[in-house]
Each structure stands twice: as structure tokens, then as C-alpha cells.
Amino acid sequence: MKTSLLSEYRKLTTTRMWWVLLIAMAAYMAFLGAVMAWSMTVTPADGSTPAIEVTDETIRSSVYATAVTFGYVFPVIIGALSVTGEFRHKTISPTFLAEPNRLRVLWAKLGASLPIGAFYGLVGTLATAAAGASVLALTGNPTLLGDSETWAALGRSVLALTLWAPVGVGLGALITNQVVAIVVVLVYTQFLEAILRIGLGSLGDVGTTISTYLPGAASEAIAGGSVFSTMGMGELLPWAAGVVVLVGYALVCTVIGAMTTFRRDAV
Amino acid sequence: MELPDDGPGTVSVRNLTKHFGSVHAVQDLSFDIRPGRVTGFLGPNGSGKTTTLRMLLGLATPTSGTATISGRSYADIPQPLREVGAALEATSFHPGRTGLDHLRTYAPYAGADDARCVGLLEQVGLGPAARRRVGGYSLGMRQRLALATTLLGDPQVLLLDEPSNGLDPEGIRWLRGFLRHLAALGKTVLVSSHMLSEVQQSVDDVVIIAAGRLVHASSMAELSALASTTTLVASPDAAGLKALVASRGWTAHSLGEPPDAPTTPTPSVELDGVTTAEVGAAAFAAGLELHTLMDKSEGLEDIFLRMIASDVDGAAR
Numbered sequence: 001m002k003t004s005l006l007s008e009y010r011k012l013t014t015t016r017m018w019w020v021l022l023i024a025m026a027a028y029m030a031f032l033g034a035v036m037a038w039s040m041t042v043t044p045a046d047g048s049t050p051a052i053e054v055t056d057e058t059i060r061s062s063v064y065a066t067a068v069t070f071g072y073v074f075p076v077i078i079g080a081l082s083v084t085g086e087f088r089h090k091t092i093s094p095t096f097l098a099e100p101n102r103l104r105v106l107w108a109k110l111g112a113s114l115p116i117g118a119f120y121g122l123v124g125t126l127a128t129a130a131a132g133a134s135v136l137a138l139t140g141n142p143t144l145l146g147d148s149e150t151w152a153a154l155g156r157s158v159l160a161l162t163l164w165a166p167v168g169v170g171l172g173a174l175i176t177n178q179v180v181a182i183v184v185v186l187v188y189t190q191f192l193e194a195i196l197r198i199g200l201g202s203l204g205d206v207g208t209t210i211s212t213y214l215p216g217a218a219s220e221a222i223a224g225g226s227v228f229s230t231m232g233m234g235e236l237l238p239w240a241a242g243v244v245v246l247v248g249y250a251l252v253c254t255v256i257g258a259m260t261t262f263r264r265d266a267v
Numbered sequence: 268m269e270l271p272d273d274g275p276g277t278v279s280v281r282n283l284t285k286h287f288g289s290v291h292a293v294q295d296l297s298f299d300i301r302p303g304r305v306t307g308f309l310g311p312n313g314s315g316k317t318t319t320l321r322m323l324l325g326l327a328t329p330t331s332g333t334a335t336i337s338g339r340s341y342a343d344i345p346q347p348l349r350e351v352g353a354a355l356e357a358t359s360f361h362p363g364r365t366g367l368d369h370l371r372t373y374a375p376y377a378g379a380d381d382a383r384c385v386g387l388l389e390q391v392g393l394g395p396a397a398r399r400r401v402g403g404y405s406l407g408m409r410q411r412l413a414l415a416t417t418l419l420g421d422p423q424v425l426l427l428d429e430p431s432n433g434l435d436p437e438g439i440r441w442l443r444g445f446l447r448h449l450a451a452l453g454k455t456v457l458v459s460s461h462m463l464s465e466v467q468q469s470v471d472d473v474v475i476i477a478a479g480r481l482v483h484a485s486s487m488a489e490l491s492a493l494a495s496t497t498t499l500v501a502s503p504d505a506a507g508l509k510a511l512v513a514s515r516g517w518t519a520h521s522l523g524e525p526p527d528a529p530t531t532p533t534p535s536v537e538l539d540g541v542t543t544a545e546v547g548a549a550a551f552a553a554g555l556e557l558h559t560l561m562d563k564s565e566g567l568e569d570i571f572l573r574m575i576a577s578d579v580d581g582a583a584r
Contacts, residue, residue, distance in 0.1 A: 097326070
């Protein structure tokens with residue numbers, strides 16, 4: 001297993017993809033962190049009250065959880081590419097020659113995605129926090145960085161983003177076609193989950209409960225909230241339950257992939 | 268040096284069959300490949316060579332039959348890269364990874380360190396390109412990289428699918444020498460090709476398939492022996508020709524006229540195992556007038572083409 005992990009880790013780190021995506025994530029998260037901090041704290045010009053009541057709690061969930069709310073697409077894509085890239089470039093054949101136990105290949109990919117996911121989580125979270133805190137400080141607001149609760153929230157943001165990488169591996173195992181997998185990730189993360197949450201929320205309590213188990217909602221639960229929950233859009237699970245749900249998605253997708261796409265004759 | 272023996276290093280295919288829906292890609296195929304020899308695995312495109320290799324390597328599941336290496340199926344070999352090195356036609360590389368990094372990603376399975384990866388790249392002539400991305404490699408360079416990958420674990424068995432594709436003449440010559448060297452070390456080397464002429468100088472044994480079925484398996488020497496000498500001779504004196512053939516004890520073959528031959532004004536015979544010089548000398552001595560004296564001997568390539576052609580029609584289903 002150590003052998004497979006080392007091989008998968010090398011596969012992830014020997015192409016440019018991991019740092020190109022990481023730089024994109026850092027830049028995007030810094031931008032969004034600054035925008036969120038600005039929009040939360042600046043009083044509208046017409047003197048009306050802001051849409052969201054600004055408390056320590058809302059600053060934490062809206063500004064410091066931005067990386068989880070909007071940035072999880074990056075670790076999920078790097079995770080998915082670690083599987084789909086092998087099919088796209090037909091390196092899956094030499095991979096299966098080196099390790100004929102295909103399930104072990106998938107376990108190794110899940111394992112190797114964790115440190116990469118953690119690094120993405122760390123960089124994305126730090127980029128958000130640095131930009132958000134700078135804007136808060138410049139506009140004369142408390143940054144809350146002296147507050148241990150803020151640091152706990154940031155830590156959980158790293159954890160949530162870390163877990164998205166194995167979810168991506170699971171997705172890649174289910175959908176081995178790279179283009180289809182990327183389209184599914186983008187459509188779901190940028191669009192479908194929000195629609196589902198609004199739709200399910202309109203169906204009453206049962207719908208709201210179901211929506212808390214959606215993967216995006218589960219990761220926001222880990223981070224302790226988001227700008228969506230701040231605006232009253234849906235409830236969230238306790239953070240530990242969010243971890244269980246997200247890990248569940250990763251494992252279920254991977255196992256289904258192992259029993260279907262990974263059973264077939266390799267191309 | 269490992270001595271060739273019946274067990275280790277023997278590749279064994281038994282009644283191997285693979286159907287893709289109604290297409291019978293491989294049909295009841297059986298053959299053995301022995302260590303210490305280079306074996307040419309030959310057949311036209313689409314004859315089932317790659318499918319056979321994929322089943323041998325556990326990448327595709329046979330419909331029936333078995334394929335084993337040293338007595339075990341590929342999936343049962345504990346550290347396969349240390350026993351079998353395989354380069355498939357479709358084997359590809361991530362274009363954004365360097366040649367060295369490509370080797371390093373598979374090196375852990377083969378127990379190879381970075382120094383060995385660098386050494387192998389130098390051995391196959393890719394030393395200067397080791398740190399360049401594979402996307403910029405030529406087809407010949409990719410073939411060399413694929414070969415280096417197969418050698419990572421210093422395996423006993425090498426299975427190479429069309430390894431000379433894309434190599435320049437100098438590269439092909441280098442590859443021949445290299446494969447002969449590996450066989451001399453006692454390794455089992457299989458090289459697939461769709462052309463006999465491409466491998467005939469470097470292989471010891473041949474396994475020829477067409478339409479998924481075995482048509483011939485023997486040593487190269489036995490295959491060459493099938494290329495018998497034949498001389499076509501025609502004379503206006505039919506009786507004199509017949510008498511000459513009888514007196515010399517030659518085997519006359521296809522007496523009379525082949526159905527598709529252009530109208531021949533003179534009776535002709537084909538004589539097996541006799542050269543044009545022998546026939547000419549005998550006819551001269553007998554005072555026989557000859558109108559045709561022609562070398563109709565088959566070349567190796569002719570034999571190969573006849574073998575694969577005769578089987579394509581009959582065995583397609």
C-alpha cells in the first residue's frame with residue numbers, strides 16, 4: 001500500500017496541474033474574501049440597513065468560511081483528475097500493470113488525495129483569511145483574529161476542503177471520462193447545488209432536512225456556516241456530522257466506481 | 268544467469284478465447300513462449316495480437332481459456348513489474364510529465380530508485396531528454412521510454428507490442444541488438460509485429476495468428492525450411508520434359524496449366540527442390556529445348572502472407 005501511495009503521490013505532483021489550480025484557487029479566494037469582507041461591513045450609500053446583521057458569528061461564517069462556500073471546486077477537480085487523467089492519457093494500463101489489484105489503486109488515490117486536499121485547504125483558507133482580515137482592518141472593523149473561535153473555524157475550513165479531494169476521486173471513479181467529469185463538477189458546484197437547496201427548502205421540513213445532506217451543505221456544516229446560511233437559506237448539520245456525510249460521499253462513489261467502471265477491460 | 272527451464276519465464280496461452288459481442292477477436296488460441304529466446308508474435312492488423320497480450324496481462328478478461336506467465340495468471344504475481352515488463356501499443360504517457368518523472372511514478376512498484384530511472388533512460392538513449400516533457404517526444408522517443416518502463420523491475424519476461432513502430436532504421440537496429448542481448452541473458456522476449464520482415468532477423472521463434480486463430484508456431488529455422496525452392500520450366504517437347512523429370516526423380520508439381528495463368532503455348536511444370544541452374548544443366552545435357560526457366564521459390568514473406576491470407580477467409584467466425 002505504501003508503494004501505491006508513493007506512486008499516486010508522484011503522479012499528482014509531477015504535472016503542472018496541481019500548482020496551476022492552486023494558484024487559481026488562492027487568487028480567487030483572496031478576491032472573494034476581500035469582497036465578502038467589504039460587502040459585509042460597508043454601510044450602503046442610501047443609508048438603509050444592511051441585508052445581514054453584522055455580528056462576530058456572521059463575519060466568521062460569511063468572510064472566513066468563503067473558501068469552503070465557493071472554493072471547494074478546486075480540491076474536487078484535482079481529486080477527479082487524478083482518476084480521469086489516467087483514462088484520458090491511457091496511463092491506466094501501466095497503472096494496472098504495476099498494481100493489478102484495481103481496488104488498491106483506488107484506495108491509494110483516495111489516500112494520496114488527502115495531503116494535496118489539505119494543502120489546497122490551507123492555501124485557500126489562508127488566502128481568504130488574509131484578504132478578508134486586511135479589508136476588515138482597513139475599514140476599521142475588528143478582524144476577530146485574536147479570537148480562538150475564528151481560528152477553530154479556519155481550521156475546520158481546511159478540514160472541509162481537504163475532504164473534497166477524496167470526494168473528487170470518488171467522482172472520477174464513477175465518471176472516468178474527463179470532460180464529462182469536469183462538466184458535472186462545474187455544473188453541480190456552481191449551479192445545481194444552490195438550485196437544489198432552494199428547491200428542497202421550498203418543500204418544507206423534509207426538503208430542508210434532505211438539503212442539509214447535500215455535499216456542499218455538509219462541507220459548509222464542517223466550516224460552521226456560510227454566507228448562504230447567514231442569509232437564512234437552509235439549516236446545516238453539526239460539523240462532525242458534516243464530516244461523516246462528506247467522507248460518506250467519497251467512499252460510496254469510490255466503491256460504486258470500483259464495482260462498475262474499474263471492473264471493465266482497461267482501454 | 269538464470270537457466271531456461273520449463274517453469275520460470277515460460278509464457279503459456281491455452282485455448283484462449285475473447286469475444287466482443289459478435290466479434291470473435293481471439294479464438295481457441297494456444298501457444299508457448301520460452302525463455303532465452305526472442306519470439307515474434309505475428310499477424311495482420313486486427314488479428315488479435317494486442318487483445319491476446321491484454322488478456323495475458325490481466326487488462327482484459329478472457330471469455331474462456333487461460334494465459335499464464337511462469338505458471339501464474341498476471342493478477343497472481345505479487346510484484347508483477349519485477350517479473351514482467353510490458354509495453355502495449357496503446358501505452359501512453361501524460362504529455363505534461365517528463366520522461367524521468369514518468370519512470371519515477373512507476374518506480375516504487377519495481378523497487379527502482381531515481382538513479383536507476385536515470386540509468387535506464389541513458390541505456391535507451393533518452394539521457395538528454397530525461398527532463399523534457401513527454402508531450403514534446405517523437406514517436407520513436409516514446410517507444411524508447413516505453414521500453415525503459417518495461418525494464419524498471421529488471422523482469423524475466425518482456426512483452427513488447429510493436430516496439431519498432433516509429434523507430435528510425437538506426438533505432439530498429441539498436442532495438443534488435445538490445446533484444447538479442449536480453450535473450451542471451453536468459454530472458455523471455457516477445458515482440459509483436461504485423462510484418463515478418465521487420466523481425467525475421469532478430470527472432471528465434473515465431474507465433475503467427477490470423478483472425479484470432481493460431482496459424483503457425485515454430486522456430487524461425489523451421490519456418491525458413493518451408494520456403495522450398497521451386498523452378499518453373501516449360502518446353503514444347505512435352506514427352507521429352509516428362510522423361511527428363513522422371514529420369515532425374517524430381518517432384519513435379521502443378522502439372523498442366525494453372526487456371527488463372529495466361530494462355531501458355533507450351534506445356535509447363537513446377538519442380539520442387541530444384542534450382543533453375545540444375546534444371547537448365549540437365550535440359551542442356553538431354554538436348555531438350557526449353558522456352559521457360561524461372562525461379563518460383565517462395566520468400567519468407569510469401570509464406571507469411573500465404574499463411575495469414577488462407578486463414579482470414581476460413582476463420583473469421
